[in-house]
Amino acid sequence: MRHFISLAILISFFSCKNSENENNSTRTETELTQKETKFDSKIKEISVEEQMLKLNSEVENTIIYCENDKFIIKIDNLKNGDLRYSSWDKPKSIATKPTLVLYDGKVEKQGTSGGYHYIFKSDNWSYIIENKFVGETAEATGVFLKLINNGKQQEYSKMINLTVEKDYDLKSYSKSNLIGNWFTPHSAVRKVSFFDNGTFIFDEGDGKKIEGKFKLIEKSVTLDFDNGTVKTLKIGRGRENTSLTLVGEGENFSKERK
Numbered sequence: 001m002r003h004f005i006s007l008a009i010l011i012s013f014f015s016c017k018n019s020e021n022e023n024n025s026t027r028t029e030t031e032l033t034q035k036e037t038k039f040d041s042k043i044k045e046i047s048v049e050e051q052m053l054k055l056n057s058e059v060e061n062t063i064i065y066c067e068n069d070k071f072i073i074k075i076d077n078l079k080n081g082d083l084r085y086s087s088w089d090k091p092k093s094i095a096t097k098p099t100l101v102l103y104d105g106k107v108e109k110q111g112t113s114g115g116y117h118y119i120f121k122s123d124n125w126s127y128i129i130e131n132k133f134v135g136e137t138a139e140a141t142g143v144f145l146k147l148i149n150n151g152k153q154q155e156y157s158k159m160i161n162l163t164v165e166k167d168y169d170l171k172s173y174s175k176s177n178l179i180g181n182w183f184t185p186h187s188a189v190r191k192v193s194f195f196d197n198g199t200f201i202f203d204e205g206d207g208k209k210i211e212g213k214f215k216l217i218e219k220s221v222t223l224d225f226d227n228g229t230v231k232t233l234k235i236g237r238g239r240e241n242t243s244l245t246l247v248g249e250g251e252n253f254s255k256e257r258k
Helices: 002-057
Strands: 059-067 071-078 083-089 100-102 106-109 116-122 125-132 142-149 152-158 180-184 187-194 199-203 209-217 220-225 230-236 245-248 251-255
Touching (some): 002 059, 059 125, 083 116, 083 125, 100 116, 230 251
Antiparallel strands (some): 059 071, 071 083, 142 152, 180 251, 209 220, 220 230, 245 251
């Protein structure tokens, strides 16, 4: 009987020990899992911070900053000359990683009525920000978001414009600002090209090309055509720093973006 009781006590002792070891092991595994979760979370935080630093470091200046009840949107002019679209789904803020980032944007100047369209594409979607300077009513002017999928408009809404207005024009421009190709918006066949040697070629777009010499003084560009015609145009940075502009005497050119 004594042997049986002793055996029972031993079994109970080792059972308690095993149970205690299992509990300790479970606690250790839980603590390790919690530490791993915190570590993974910290890595993700660092990764997001690095991504945000990279995105912010690319920016030369912000052209459009706007919002509605669903999105916050920024159009940025990048240091490499590219246009970037960044969008945050609310309630996210611009301090967090964007929900959507698109590059290779195109800008279209809207003729004599003024304004620009910023166009970005991703698969079958087109993301368009319209900045209208002129309209029949105050409600028809401002910043608008247009979303198109497979050729069908999915959304068109007016945005609250949060952009801080800046004057990007300079007091004077250098020859390097002028050298290159300039096109008439919505009529790219008509262009003027300026060269380092002080000459230019004016292409009417109908096969007729006229050469001449130019002179740049501060903002004034004088075109002295070989046929005797003289035109004086004014160079500027455009209303929103999207490209250089050359206007005057019925002419309206925008510099080709590299």
